[in-house]
Amino acid sequence: MNQISDASFSEELEKQGIDGSLVLGHPSGLFVLFFTEMWERFSFYGMRVLLINFLTSAIISGSPFSGWGWDPIQAGALYGTYAMLLYISPIFGGIMADKYLGYRYAIVIGAAIMTLGHLFMAFDTPLFLYLGLGALVLGTGFFKPNMTSILSEMYKKFPQKKDAAYTIFYMGVNSGAFFGMMLCGYLGEKVGWHWGFGLAGIFMFLGTLQFWYAKPIFGTVGDPPSKTNLEQKATVVNIDNPDDKPNPFTKLDSILIGIMTILGLGFAFNDPLSKIAGIDILSSLQIGTLAGQNVAIIIALILFLFVVISRLSRYTKVVRDRLIAVIIFAFFVIFFWMSFEQGASSLVIFARDSVDRSLSGNSLTIFNVINTLLTVVPLLLVTYVVIMLTKKTYGKAPLSNIVQFICFAGVWGVAIWMLYREFTAESSEIAVSWFSIMNSFFIITFANFVSKIWDSKFNPPATVKYGMGLIIMAIGFGLLAFGAHGIQDGIKVSMIWLILAYMFHTLGELCLSPVGLSYVSKLAPARMIGFMFGMWYLALAIGNKLAAILGGQIEVITNQYSLSTFFLIFTIVPIVAGVIVMSLQPILKKLMHGVK
Structure with missing residues:
Protein backbone atom coordinates (compact mmCIF):
# COMPACT_ATOMS: atom_id res chain seq x y z
CA MET A 1 0.00 0.00 0.00
CA ASN A 2 1.21 3.52 -0.72
CA GLN A 3 1.90 5.61 2.35
CA ILE A 4 0.08 8.90 2.76
CA SER A 5 1.58 12.03 4.34
CA ASP A 6 -0.05 13.51 7.44
CA ALA A 7 -0.95 16.67 5.54
CA SER A 8 -2.65 14.73 2.72
CA PHE A 9 -4.35 12.44 5.23
CA SER A 10 -5.73 15.42 7.16
CA GLU A 11 -6.92 17.09 3.97
CA GLU A 12 -8.73 13.97 2.77
CA LEU A 13 -10.46 13.61 6.15
CA GLU A 14 -11.70 17.20 6.02
CA LYS A 15 -13.17 16.55 2.56
CA GLN A 16 -15.31 13.82 4.13
CA GLY A 17 -16.49 16.18 6.87
CA ILE A 18 -14.31 14.43 9.50
CA ASP A 19 -12.15 16.51 11.82
CA GLY A 20 -8.68 16.51 10.23
CA SER A 21 -6.77 17.07 13.49
CA LEU A 22 -4.25 14.26 13.86
CA VAL A 23 -3.13 12.73 17.14
CA LEU A 24 -0.10 10.43 16.85
CA GLY A 25 -0.71 10.35 13.09
CA HIS A 26 -4.39 9.35 13.31
CA PRO A 27 -7.70 11.25 13.25
CA SER A 28 -8.83 12.67 16.59
CA GLY A 29 -12.04 10.67 16.08
CA LEU A 30 -10.09 7.43 16.51
CA PHE A 31 -9.11 8.49 20.02
CA VAL A 32 -12.67 9.50 20.86
CA LEU A 33 -13.60 5.92 19.93
CA PHE A 34 -10.57 4.69 21.92
CA PHE A 35 -11.82 6.37 25.09
CA THR A 36 -15.49 5.51 24.52
CA GLU A 37 -14.53 1.85 24.19
CA MET A 38 -12.15 2.18 27.13
CA TRP A 39 -14.90 3.40 29.49
CA GLU A 40 -17.33 0.77 28.24
CA ARG A 41 -14.74 -1.99 28.83
CA PHE A 42 -13.89 -0.41 32.21
CA SER A 43 -17.54 -0.85 33.20
CA PHE A 44 -18.02 -4.27 31.63
CA TYR A 45 -14.92 -5.91 33.09
CA GLY A 46 -15.26 -4.03 36.37
CA MET A 47 -18.68 -5.61 36.83
CA ARG A 48 -17.70 -9.01 35.42
CA VAL A 49 -14.76 -9.49 37.76
CA LEU A 50 -17.12 -9.03 40.74
CA LEU A 51 -20.16 -11.00 39.61
CA ILE A 52 -19.18 -14.64 40.30
CA ASN A 53 -17.35 -13.61 43.49
CA PHE A 54 -20.44 -11.73 44.72
CA LEU A 55 -22.88 -14.51 43.83
CA THR A 56 -20.83 -17.24 45.56
CA SER A 57 -19.63 -15.29 48.63
CA ALA A 58 -21.10 -16.19 52.00
CA ILE A 59 -24.24 -14.48 53.28
CA ILE A 60 -23.26 -12.09 56.10
CA SER A 61 -26.31 -10.33 57.50
CA GLY A 62 -26.07 -6.53 57.35
CA SER A 63 -22.53 -6.54 55.93
CA PRO A 64 -21.54 -4.72 52.70
CA PHE A 65 -19.51 -7.87 51.90
CA SER A 66 -22.49 -10.20 52.12
CA GLY A 67 -22.87 -12.23 48.94
CA TRP A 68 -25.77 -14.43 47.89
CA GLY A 69 -24.25 -17.72 49.03
CA TRP A 70 -24.91 -19.51 45.73
CA ASP A 71 -22.95 -22.59 44.77
CA PRO A 72 -20.70 -22.30 41.68
CA ILE A 73 -23.13 -24.34 39.56
CA GLN A 74 -25.91 -21.78 40.07
CA ALA A 75 -23.57 -18.82 39.57
CA GLY A 76 -22.10 -20.42 36.44
CA ALA A 77 -25.57 -21.03 34.98
CA LEU A 78 -26.54 -17.37 35.36
CA TYR A 79 -23.21 -15.97 34.18
CA GLY A 80 -23.05 -18.43 31.26
CA THR A 81 -26.42 -17.33 29.92
CA TYR A 82 -25.46 -13.69 30.35
CA ALA A 83 -22.16 -14.22 28.48
CA MET A 84 -23.89 -16.27 25.78
CA LEU A 85 -26.47 -13.56 25.09
CA LEU A 86 -23.75 -10.90 24.95
CA TYR A 87 -22.43 -12.53 21.77
CA ILE A 88 -25.84 -13.01 20.18
CA SER A 89 -27.43 -9.59 20.78
CA PRO A 90 -24.91 -7.68 18.56
CA ILE A 91 -26.25 -9.56 15.53
CA PHE A 92 -29.59 -7.79 15.98
CA GLY A 93 -28.06 -4.47 17.08
CA GLY A 94 -25.94 -4.37 13.94
CA ILE A 95 -29.00 -4.90 11.73
CA MET A 96 -30.89 -2.09 13.51
CA ALA A 97 -27.96 0.31 13.05
CA ASP A 98 -27.45 -0.61 9.38
CA LYS A 99 -31.11 -0.18 8.43
CA TYR A 100 -32.55 2.45 10.75
CA LEU A 101 -30.45 4.11 13.47
CA GLY A 102 -26.99 4.69 12.06
CA TYR A 103 -23.89 3.72 14.03
CA ARG A 104 -23.66 6.80 16.25
CA TYR A 105 -27.21 6.76 17.56
CA ALA A 106 -27.00 3.00 18.09
CA ILE A 107 -23.86 3.47 20.21
CA VAL A 108 -25.49 6.19 22.33
CA ILE A 109 -28.67 4.14 22.81
CA GLY A 110 -26.62 1.08 23.75
CA ALA A 111 -24.40 3.03 26.15
CA ALA A 112 -27.43 4.63 27.84
CA ILE A 113 -29.09 1.24 28.34
CA MET A 114 -25.84 -0.21 29.74
CA THR A 115 -25.52 2.75 32.13
CA LEU A 116 -28.99 1.92 33.41
CA GLY A 117 -27.95 -1.73 33.75
CA HIS A 118 -24.92 -0.88 35.89
CA LEU A 119 -27.08 1.44 38.00
CA PHE A 120 -29.55 -1.40 38.63
CA MET A 121 -26.75 -3.75 39.71
CA ALA A 122 -25.49 -1.28 42.32
CA PHE A 123 -28.63 -2.05 44.39
CA ASP A 124 -27.48 -5.66 45.05
CA THR A 125 -31.04 -7.06 45.06
CA PRO A 126 -32.24 -10.03 42.95
CA LEU A 127 -34.76 -8.00 40.93
CA PHE A 128 -32.31 -5.24 40.10
CA LEU A 129 -29.45 -7.64 39.37
CA TYR A 130 -31.55 -9.52 36.80
CA LEU A 131 -32.81 -6.24 35.32
CA GLY A 132 -29.23 -5.00 35.23
CA LEU A 133 -27.89 -8.06 33.41
CA GLY A 134 -30.78 -7.87 30.92
CA ALA A 135 -30.08 -4.19 30.25
CA LEU A 136 -26.37 -4.92 29.76
CA VAL A 137 -27.17 -7.62 27.19
CA LEU A 138 -29.57 -5.33 25.31
CA GLY A 139 -27.21 -2.34 25.47
CA THR A 140 -24.22 -4.39 24.32
CA GLY A 141 -26.23 -5.47 21.29
CA PHE A 142 -26.49 -1.85 20.15
CA PHE A 143 -23.01 -0.78 21.28
CA LYS A 144 -20.56 -3.56 20.43
CA PRO A 145 -20.92 -4.01 16.64
CA ASN A 146 -21.17 -0.32 15.84
CA MET A 147 -17.96 0.97 17.43
CA THR A 148 -15.85 -0.94 14.92
CA SER A 149 -18.31 0.00 12.15
CA ILE A 150 -17.58 3.71 12.72
CA LEU A 151 -13.86 3.02 12.82
CA SER A 152 -14.07 1.03 9.58
CA GLU A 153 -16.08 3.81 7.87
CA MET A 154 -13.56 6.48 8.98
CA TYR A 155 -10.72 4.52 7.36
CA LYS A 156 -12.66 3.34 4.31
CA LYS A 157 -10.41 5.35 1.96
CA PHE A 158 -7.22 4.72 3.94
CA PRO A 159 -6.77 0.92 4.14
CA GLN A 160 -3.02 1.33 4.60
CA LYS A 161 -3.64 2.92 8.00
CA LYS A 162 -6.42 0.59 9.17
CA ASP A 163 -4.22 -2.08 10.82
CA ALA A 164 -2.48 0.54 12.99
CA ALA A 165 -5.85 2.10 13.84
CA TYR A 166 -7.26 -1.22 15.03
CA THR A 167 -4.14 -1.80 17.12
CA ILE A 168 -4.63 1.56 18.86
CA PHE A 169 -8.33 0.81 19.35
CA TYR A 170 -7.47 -2.62 20.83
CA MET A 171 -5.22 -0.89 23.34
CA GLY A 172 -8.26 1.11 24.45
CA VAL A 173 -10.14 -2.14 25.01
CA ASN A 174 -7.37 -3.53 27.18
CA SER A 175 -6.74 -0.28 29.05
CA GLY A 176 -10.40 -0.16 30.04
CA ALA A 177 -10.43 -3.80 31.10
CA PHE A 178 -7.23 -3.29 33.10
CA PHE A 179 -8.40 -0.27 35.10
CA GLY A 180 -11.98 -1.53 35.45
CA MET A 181 -10.96 -4.84 37.00
CA MET A 182 -8.38 -3.17 39.19
CA LEU A 183 -10.48 -0.32 40.60
CA CYS A 184 -14.05 -1.70 40.53
CA GLY A 185 -12.72 -5.01 41.83
CA TYR A 186 -10.83 -3.34 44.66
CA LEU A 187 -13.79 -1.19 45.72
CA GLY A 188 -16.18 -4.12 45.55
CA GLU A 189 -14.00 -6.42 47.64
CA LYS A 190 -12.56 -3.92 50.11
CA VAL A 191 -15.42 -1.43 50.65
CA GLY A 192 -18.63 -3.13 49.51
CA TRP A 193 -20.10 -4.84 46.46
CA HIS A 194 -22.42 -1.99 45.52
CA TRP A 195 -19.48 0.43 45.44
CA GLY A 196 -17.76 -1.69 42.80
CA PHE A 197 -20.91 -2.14 40.72
CA GLY A 198 -21.72 1.57 41.14
CA LEU A 199 -18.28 2.75 39.99
CA ALA A 200 -18.73 0.73 36.78
CA GLY A 201 -22.00 2.59 36.14
CA ILE A 202 -20.51 6.02 36.78
CA PHE A 203 -17.82 5.59 34.13
CA MET A 204 -20.26 4.06 31.66
CA PHE A 205 -22.39 7.19 32.02
CA LEU A 206 -19.42 9.54 31.62
CA GLY A 207 -18.16 7.57 28.62
CA THR A 208 -21.57 7.98 26.98
CA LEU A 209 -21.47 11.76 27.49
CA GLN A 210 -17.91 11.96 26.19
CA PHE A 211 -18.94 10.25 22.96
CA TRP A 212 -22.17 12.22 22.50
CA TYR A 213 -20.51 15.60 22.91
CA ALA A 214 -17.81 14.63 20.38
CA LYS A 215 -20.33 14.56 17.51
CA PRO A 216 -18.73 17.51 15.60
CA ILE A 217 -15.49 15.52 15.27
CA PHE A 218 -17.12 12.76 13.20
CA GLY A 219 -19.01 14.85 10.64
CA THR A 220 -21.54 12.61 8.89
CA VAL A 221 -19.76 9.34 9.75
CA GLY A 222 -22.21 7.03 11.50
CA ASP A 223 -25.31 9.05 10.58
CA PRO A 224 -28.60 7.19 9.98
CA PRO A 225 -28.67 5.59 6.52
CA SER A 226 -30.57 7.38 3.77
CA LYS A 227 -33.04 5.59 1.54
CA THR A 228 -30.60 5.96 -1.38
CA ASN A 229 -27.75 4.30 0.53
CA LEU A 230 -29.94 1.36 1.52
CA GLU A 231 -31.05 0.85 -2.10
CA GLN A 232 -27.42 0.94 -3.29
CA LYS A 233 -26.38 -1.65 -0.69
CA ALA A 234 -29.24 -3.91 -1.68
CA THR A 235 -28.29 -3.90 -5.38
CA VAL A 236 -24.47 -3.91 -5.17
CA VAL A 237 -22.79 -6.71 -7.11
CA ASN A 238 -19.18 -7.79 -6.66
CA ILE A 239 -17.97 -7.73 -10.28
CA ASP A 240 -14.48 -8.85 -9.18
CA ASN A 241 -15.81 -12.14 -7.86
CA PRO A 242 -18.20 -14.03 -10.17
CA ASP A 243 -18.75 -16.63 -7.43
CA ASP A 244 -20.29 -13.98 -5.17
CA LYS A 245 -23.88 -14.52 -6.29
CA PRO A 246 -27.10 -13.83 -4.37
CA ASN A 247 -28.22 -16.68 -2.15
CA PRO A 248 -31.41 -15.45 -0.49
CA PHE A 249 -32.87 -17.28 2.49
CA THR A 250 -35.73 -19.56 1.48
CA LYS A 251 -39.00 -19.66 3.39
CA LEU A 252 -37.90 -23.00 4.90
CA ASP A 253 -34.56 -21.44 5.98
CA SER A 254 -36.40 -18.63 7.74
CA ILE A 255 -38.81 -20.98 9.51
CA LEU A 256 -36.01 -23.27 10.71
CA ILE A 257 -33.91 -20.30 11.88
CA GLY A 258 -36.92 -19.08 13.86
CA ILE A 259 -37.43 -22.51 15.48
CA MET A 260 -33.73 -22.95 16.36
CA THR A 261 -33.61 -19.42 17.79
CA ILE A 262 -36.56 -20.16 20.08
CA LEU A 263 -35.03 -23.47 21.18
CA GLY A 264 -31.59 -21.91 21.73
CA LEU A 265 -32.98 -19.05 23.80
CA GLY A 266 -35.18 -21.55 25.66
CA PHE A 267 -32.04 -23.46 26.64
CA ALA A 268 -30.21 -20.26 27.62
CA PHE A 269 -32.99 -19.10 29.97
CA ASN A 270 -34.00 -22.52 31.25
CA ASP A 271 -30.49 -23.36 32.49
CA PRO A 272 -30.35 -20.71 35.24
CA LEU A 273 -34.10 -20.92 35.90
CA SER A 274 -33.92 -24.65 36.61
CA LYS A 275 -30.73 -24.49 38.69
CA ILE A 276 -31.54 -21.35 40.69
CA ALA A 277 -35.33 -21.27 41.00
CA GLY A 278 -36.19 -24.90 40.26
CA ILE A 279 -38.39 -23.84 37.31
CA ASP A 280 -38.00 -26.10 34.27
CA ILE A 281 -39.86 -24.57 31.32
CA LEU A 282 -38.58 -27.28 28.96
CA SER A 283 -39.46 -30.33 31.08
CA SER A 284 -42.03 -31.47 28.48
CA LEU A 285 -39.16 -32.16 26.04
CA GLN A 286 -37.40 -34.60 28.39
CA ILE A 287 -36.55 -37.98 26.84
CA GLY A 288 -35.67 -40.64 29.41
CA THR A 289 -32.85 -39.28 31.56
CA LEU A 290 -31.97 -36.60 28.99
CA ALA A 291 -33.14 -33.23 30.38
CA GLY A 292 -35.58 -31.20 28.30
CA GLN A 293 -33.16 -28.29 27.87
CA ASN A 294 -30.53 -30.66 26.50
CA VAL A 295 -33.04 -32.13 24.04
CA ALA A 296 -33.90 -28.57 22.93
CA ILE A 297 -30.30 -27.61 22.26
CA ILE A 298 -29.62 -30.87 20.40
CA ILE A 299 -32.64 -30.25 18.12
CA ALA A 300 -31.49 -26.64 17.60
CA LEU A 301 -27.99 -27.79 16.60
CA ILE A 302 -29.38 -30.39 14.17
CA LEU A 303 -31.59 -27.73 12.53
CA PHE A 304 -28.63 -25.36 12.43
CA LEU A 305 -26.48 -27.92 10.63
CA PHE A 306 -29.30 -28.60 8.17
CA VAL A 307 -29.67 -24.90 7.33
CA VAL A 308 -25.91 -24.41 6.97
CA ILE A 309 -25.48 -27.48 4.76
CA SER A 310 -28.48 -26.58 2.57
CA ARG A 311 -27.16 -23.04 2.09
CA LEU A 312 -23.64 -24.26 1.33
CA SER A 313 -24.98 -26.61 -1.34
CA ARG A 314 -26.29 -23.59 -3.28
CA TYR A 315 -22.85 -22.02 -3.66
CA THR A 316 -20.16 -22.75 -6.25
CA LYS A 317 -17.40 -25.15 -5.20
CA SER A 358 -1.90 -12.81 52.40
CA LEU A 359 1.07 -10.42 52.51
CA SER A 360 2.98 -8.64 55.25
CA GLY A 361 6.41 -7.12 55.88
CA ASN A 362 8.83 -7.10 52.94
CA SER A 363 6.56 -9.14 50.68
CA LEU A 364 3.79 -6.54 51.12
CA THR A 365 6.23 -3.69 50.38
CA ILE A 366 7.46 -5.39 47.20
CA PHE A 367 3.88 -6.02 46.07
CA ASN A 368 2.89 -2.40 46.74
CA VAL A 369 5.81 -1.11 44.68
CA ILE A 370 4.92 -3.44 41.78
CA ASN A 371 1.23 -2.59 42.05
CA THR A 372 2.03 1.14 42.07
CA LEU A 373 4.07 0.81 38.87
CA LEU A 374 1.33 -1.31 37.29
CA THR A 375 -1.21 1.38 38.12
CA VAL A 376 0.64 4.65 37.62
CA VAL A 377 2.69 3.96 34.46
CA PRO A 378 -0.31 2.96 32.26
CA LEU A 379 -2.35 5.84 33.71
CA LEU A 380 0.41 8.32 32.82
CA LEU A 381 0.61 6.99 29.26
CA VAL A 382 -3.16 7.17 28.69
CA THR A 383 -3.35 10.59 30.36
CA TYR A 384 -0.70 11.80 27.91
CA VAL A 385 -2.96 10.72 25.03
CA VAL A 386 -5.86 12.62 26.65
CA ILE A 387 -3.77 15.80 26.81
CA MET A 388 -2.77 15.40 23.14
CA LEU A 389 -6.41 14.88 22.13
CA THR A 390 -7.58 17.87 24.18
CA LYS A 391 -5.04 20.17 22.53
CA LYS A 392 -6.34 19.21 19.09
CA THR A 393 -10.08 19.15 19.72
CA TYR A 394 -10.95 21.51 22.59
CA GLY A 395 -12.25 24.20 20.26
CA LYS A 396 -14.42 21.71 18.36
CA ALA A 397 -15.78 19.52 21.18
CA PRO A 398 -15.12 21.30 24.51
CA LEU A 399 -17.83 19.47 26.47
CA SER A 400 -16.40 16.11 25.40
CA ASN A 401 -12.98 17.17 26.68
CA ILE A 402 -14.40 18.43 29.97
CA VAL A 403 -16.14 15.09 30.57
CA GLN A 404 -12.91 13.30 29.69
CA PHE A 405 -11.07 15.41 32.27
CA ILE A 406 -13.66 14.47 34.91
CA CYS A 407 -13.20 10.78 34.00
CA PHE A 408 -9.45 10.86 34.45
CA ALA A 409 -9.60 12.97 37.58
CA GLY A 410 -11.91 10.30 39.00
CA VAL A 411 -9.66 7.41 37.97
CA TRP A 412 -6.56 9.11 39.37
CA GLY A 413 -8.44 9.85 42.60
CA VAL A 414 -9.60 6.25 43.13
CA ALA A 415 -6.18 4.87 42.13
CA ILE A 416 -4.26 7.14 44.53
CA TRP A 417 -6.71 6.33 47.34
CA MET A 418 -6.27 2.59 46.68
CA LEU A 419 -2.46 2.80 46.65
CA TYR A 420 -2.37 4.98 49.82
CA ARG A 421 -4.68 2.54 51.61
CA GLU A 422 -2.43 -0.40 50.74
CA PHE A 423 0.84 1.37 51.59
CA THR A 424 -0.40 2.33 55.07
CA ALA A 425 -1.64 -1.18 55.93
CA GLU A 426 0.58 -3.40 58.10
CA SER A 427 -0.74 -6.51 56.41
CA SER A 428 -3.02 -7.05 53.47
CA GLU A 429 -4.78 -9.65 51.37
Missing part, protein backbone atom coordinates in the same frame (compact mmCIF):
# COMPACT_ATOMS: atom_id res chain seq x y z
CA VAL A 318 -14.78 -22.50 -4.36
CA VAL A 319 -17.13 -20.46 -2.16
CA ARG A 320 -18.53 -23.62 -0.55
CA ASP A 321 -15.06 -24.91 0.31
CA ARG A 322 -14.02 -21.59 1.83
CA LEU A 323 -17.15 -21.46 3.99
CA ILE A 324 -16.48 -25.01 5.19
CA ALA A 325 -13.02 -23.77 6.27
CA VAL A 326 -14.69 -20.96 8.27
CA ILE A 327 -16.96 -23.50 9.97
CA ILE A 328 -13.98 -25.67 10.92
CA PHE A 329 -12.20 -22.66 12.43
CA ALA A 330 -15.38 -21.70 14.30
CA PHE A 331 -15.72 -25.21 15.69
CA PHE A 332 -12.23 -25.24 17.18
CA VAL A 333 -12.58 -21.75 18.61
CA ILE A 334 -15.28 -23.18 20.91
CA PHE A 335 -12.63 -25.27 22.69
CA PHE A 336 -10.42 -22.23 23.17
CA TRP A 337 -13.05 -19.98 24.74
CA MET A 338 -14.47 -22.87 26.76
CA SER A 339 -11.12 -22.97 28.54
CA PHE A 340 -9.95 -19.37 28.35
CA GLU A 341 -13.17 -17.98 29.86
CA GLN A 342 -12.55 -19.89 33.08
CA GLY A 343 -11.01 -16.54 34.01
CA ALA A 344 -14.54 -15.23 34.62
CA SER A 345 -15.77 -18.18 36.70
CA SER A 346 -13.64 -21.00 38.15
CA LEU A 347 -10.39 -19.02 38.31
CA VAL A 348 -12.14 -16.31 40.36
CA ILE A 349 -13.30 -18.96 42.86
CA PHE A 350 -9.85 -20.59 42.79
CA ALA A 351 -8.12 -17.24 43.48
CA ARG A 352 -10.48 -16.50 46.36
CA ASP A 353 -10.51 -19.90 48.08
CA SER A 354 -7.31 -21.70 47.11
CA VAL A 355 -4.58 -19.10 46.49
CA ASP A 356 -2.42 -17.67 49.28
CA ARG A 357 -3.08 -13.94 48.96
CA ILE A 430 -4.51 -9.14 47.63
CA ALA A 431 -7.92 -8.60 46.06
CA VAL A 432 -9.20 -11.58 44.06
CA SER A 433 -9.85 -9.24 41.14
CA TRP A 434 -6.18 -8.18 41.01
CA PHE A 435 -5.19 -11.44 39.31
CA SER A 436 -7.68 -10.83 36.49
CA ILE A 437 -5.79 -7.69 35.38
CA MET A 438 -2.87 -9.94 34.44
CA ASN A 439 -4.56 -10.81 31.13
CA SER A 440 -4.78 -7.16 30.03
CA PHE A 441 -1.27 -6.44 31.34
CA PHE A 442 0.26 -9.34 29.41
CA ILE A 443 -1.67 -8.40 26.23
CA ILE A 444 -0.24 -4.88 26.37
CA THR A 445 3.21 -6.33 27.14
CA PHE A 446 3.36 -9.03 24.46
CA ALA A 447 1.00 -7.86 21.66
CA ASN A 448 3.65 -5.92 19.77
CA PHE A 449 6.16 -8.78 20.05
CA VAL A 450 3.69 -11.38 18.74
CA SER A 451 2.53 -9.11 15.88
CA LYS A 452 6.15 -8.69 14.75
CA ILE A 453 6.52 -12.47 14.54
CA TRP A 454 3.40 -12.66 12.36
CA ASP A 455 4.84 -9.92 10.12
CA SER A 456 8.16 -11.76 9.70
CA LYS A 457 9.24 -14.76 7.62
CA PHE A 458 8.30 -16.97 10.59
CA ASN A 459 4.58 -16.22 10.12
CA PRO A 460 2.90 -19.67 10.30
CA PRO A 461 -0.36 -20.67 8.58
CA ALA A 462 -3.69 -20.14 10.33
CA THR A 463 -4.05 -23.74 11.49
CA VAL A 464 -0.65 -23.61 13.20
CA LYS A 465 -1.60 -20.35 14.93
CA TYR A 466 -4.83 -21.98 16.08
CA GLY A 467 -3.00 -25.03 17.37
CA MET A 468 -0.36 -22.91 19.08
CA GLY A 469 -3.06 -20.80 20.73
CA LEU A 470 -4.84 -23.85 22.12
CA ILE A 471 -1.69 -25.64 23.27
CA ILE A 472 0.00 -22.57 24.82
CA MET A 473 -3.17 -21.75 26.74
CA ALA A 474 -3.38 -25.39 27.89
CA ILE A 475 0.15 -25.08 29.34
CA GLY A 476 -1.23 -22.41 31.68
CA PHE A 477 -3.83 -24.84 33.02
CA GLY A 478 -1.13 -27.52 33.22
CA LEU A 479 0.85 -25.24 35.54
CA LEU A 480 -2.23 -24.79 37.74
CA ALA A 481 -2.76 -28.55 37.81
CA PHE A 482 0.90 -29.00 38.85
CA GLY A 483 0.73 -26.24 41.46
CA ALA A 484 -2.48 -27.65 42.96
CA HIS A 485 -1.31 -31.27 42.90
CA GLY A 486 -1.59 -33.02 46.23
CA ILE A 487 -2.63 -29.98 48.30
CA GLN A 488 -4.61 -30.70 51.44
CA ASP A 489 -7.67 -28.93 52.83
CA GLY A 490 -6.65 -25.62 54.39
CA ILE A 491 -3.38 -25.40 52.43
CA LYS A 492 -3.28 -22.78 49.70
CA VAL A 493 -1.43 -22.54 46.39
CA SER A 494 1.29 -19.95 45.73
CA MET A 495 0.02 -17.02 43.67
CA ILE A 496 2.91 -17.42 41.22
CA TRP A 497 1.11 -20.37 39.59
CA LEU A 498 -1.96 -18.26 38.84
CA ILE A 499 0.13 -15.37 37.48
CA LEU A 500 2.05 -17.74 35.19
CA ALA A 501 -1.22 -19.34 34.06
CA TYR A 502 -2.60 -15.96 33.02
CA MET A 503 0.61 -15.25 31.10
CA PHE A 504 0.27 -18.45 29.05
CA HIS A 505 -3.46 -17.89 28.57
CA THR A 506 -2.71 -14.44 27.15
CA LEU A 507 0.01 -15.74 24.82
CA GLY A 508 -2.47 -18.33 23.57
CA GLU A 509 -5.08 -15.61 23.03
CA LEU A 510 -2.62 -13.51 21.01
CA CYS A 511 -1.92 -16.50 18.77
CA LEU A 512 -5.53 -17.44 18.11
CA SER A 513 -7.94 -14.59 18.74
CA PRO A 514 -6.90 -12.10 16.02
CA VAL A 515 -6.81 -14.87 13.38
CA GLY A 516 -10.46 -15.88 13.47
CA LEU A 517 -12.29 -12.71 12.44
CA SER A 518 -9.60 -11.99 9.87
CA TYR A 519 -10.24 -15.30 8.11
CA VAL A 520 -14.02 -14.88 8.24
CA SER A 521 -13.67 -11.59 6.37
CA LYS A 522 -11.22 -13.13 3.87
CA LEU A 523 -13.04 -16.39 3.17
CA ALA A 524 -16.73 -15.43 3.22
CA PRO A 525 -18.25 -13.84 0.10
CA ALA A 526 -19.52 -10.30 0.58
CA ARG A 527 -23.19 -11.30 0.43
CA MET A 528 -22.78 -13.92 3.16
CA ILE A 529 -20.32 -12.18 5.45
CA GLY A 530 -23.01 -11.06 7.89
CA PHE A 531 -24.32 -14.62 8.22
CA MET A 532 -20.80 -16.02 8.71
CA PHE A 533 -19.94 -13.41 11.34
CA GLY A 534 -23.19 -14.44 13.02
CA MET A 535 -22.00 -18.05 12.97
CA TRP A 536 -18.66 -16.98 14.39
CA TYR A 537 -20.27 -15.13 17.29
CA LEU A 538 -22.55 -18.11 17.84
CA ALA A 539 -19.43 -20.25 18.30
CA LEU A 540 -18.12 -17.71 20.84
CA ALA A 541 -21.48 -17.76 22.61
CA ILE A 542 -21.41 -21.56 22.84
CA GLY A 543 -17.80 -21.46 24.10
CA ASN A 544 -18.70 -18.92 26.80
CA LYS A 545 -21.74 -20.91 27.93
CA LEU A 546 -19.72 -24.15 28.11
CA ALA A 547 -17.00 -22.31 30.03
CA ALA A 548 -19.47 -21.21 32.69
CA ILE A 549 -21.16 -24.64 32.90
CA LEU A 550 -17.83 -26.45 33.32
CA GLY A 551 -16.43 -23.74 35.60
CA GLY A 552 -19.44 -24.23 37.87
CA GLN A 553 -18.30 -27.81 38.43
CA ILE A 554 -15.07 -26.79 40.20
CA GLU A 555 -16.29 -27.75 43.68
CA VAL A 556 -17.98 -30.98 42.51
CA ILE A 557 -14.87 -32.22 40.66
CA THR A 558 -12.53 -31.05 43.43
CA ASN A 559 -14.55 -32.86 46.12
CA GLN A 560 -14.91 -36.04 44.07
CA TYR A 561 -11.39 -36.13 42.63
CA SER A 562 -9.05 -33.16 43.22
CA LEU A 563 -8.45 -29.54 42.22
CA SER A 564 -5.59 -30.74 40.05
CA THR A 565 -7.99 -33.02 38.13
CA PHE A 566 -10.28 -30.06 37.40
CA PHE A 567 -7.45 -28.11 35.79
CA LEU A 568 -6.25 -31.16 33.87
CA ILE A 569 -9.54 -31.15 31.94
CA PHE A 570 -8.61 -27.74 30.52
CA THR A 571 -5.08 -28.94 29.86
CA ILE A 572 -5.85 -32.12 27.94
CA VAL A 573 -8.90 -31.05 25.88
CA PRO A 574 -7.29 -27.93 24.28
CA ILE A 575 -4.04 -29.82 23.58
CA VAL A 576 -5.96 -32.55 21.76
CA ALA A 577 -7.97 -29.91 19.85
CA GLY A 578 -4.75 -28.03 19.01
CA VAL A 579 -3.03 -31.14 17.63
CA ILE A 580 -6.09 -32.04 15.54
CA VAL A 581 -6.47 -28.57 14.01
CA MET A 582 -2.75 -28.44 13.10
CA SER A 583 -3.04 -31.87 11.46
CA LEU A 584 -5.86 -30.46 9.29
CA GLN A 585 -3.48 -27.96 7.62
CA PRO A 586 -3.31 -29.76 4.22
CA ILE A 587 -7.11 -30.11 4.08
CA LEU A 588 -7.79 -26.51 5.14
CA LYS A 589 -5.17 -25.16 2.74
CA LYS A 590 -6.99 -26.94 -0.09
CA LEU A 591 -10.39 -25.67 1.11
CA MET A 592 -9.21 -22.04 1.25
CA HIS A 593 -8.22 -22.02 -2.46
CA GLY A 594 -5.28 -19.65 -2.19
CA VAL A 595 -6.55 -17.37 0.58
CA LYS A 596 -3.69 -16.72 3.04
